[in-house]
Amino acid sequence: AEHAQPTSHTPLTSTTPTSTHTTTLGSNSSATKPGGKTMPTRKIVPRTPFEDVKLLRLIGQGSFGSVYFGLWSGAPVAVKTIKSFSSGSVDGNVPAQSFEALLTASISHPYLVQTYKHGERMSSCAEGAPDEVKGPGASNLHETWIVQEWCDGGTLRSRCTVPRIELKDLCDVVEIGIEISRAGTYLHDMGIIHGDLNPNNVLTKKMSTRRGFICKVCDFGLARVLEGGTDEICTQTMGT
Ligand SMILES: Nc1ncnc2c1ncn2[C@@H]1O[C@H](COP(=O)(O)OP(=O)(O)O)[C@@H](O)[C@H]1O
């Protein structure tokens, strides 16, 4: 079935985009009428490059792109888009903005957010591009699309808003630490450095366990892969 979990250690491949850059209508917003009354409006969400993936609402927006809640053939998914302006077309080398998609599609672990599929799309220099990339021979807008397992429990940060001092809370802390460490051990064995491990990049997924959720490490936007045989890497500190 299409929703089966990908096998671990799949080769780095990219799925083929199936449509061009257009927009479609979502339905989850409201606006204030003159006079103060709110009325439902339709919010524009982008169309994905995949025929079978529809976006429903925006979850978060950063400088590099956006994260949406969507449906993949009816199943809930998170869809992350990473946008950049780059000159020319994507050549045989992996473009930097595709690295997160390729990396996360090649790994699989119970305590990591699973990437199901991904794709690239180029569109001509769109409205909103910085001035320096407009004009003849202008750069293209490069989009990377990542379809991921939906984590419905919020970030670990959002669960750390009140002090918890009971014995069961300490058990939770130990279990959370173990889950994140297991994900870290898996990454270490694969020669992957996450580079930005913090409570905002640990999502939670509701489960019918004593604690009610499990942890899933996400966001490999600053990750690095160690070259064969190397066990250290020297980079600029960018994450937290
Ligand atoms: N798979 C997911 N399921 C649910 N929410 C997600 C998922 N991936 C990302 N998000 C939401 O989007 C936010 C930003 O995602 P992240 O991958 O950390 O991107 P960024 O590079 O913008 O930090 C997360 O903190 C979380 O709130």
Ligand SMILES: [Mg+2]
């Ligand atoms: Mg993040």
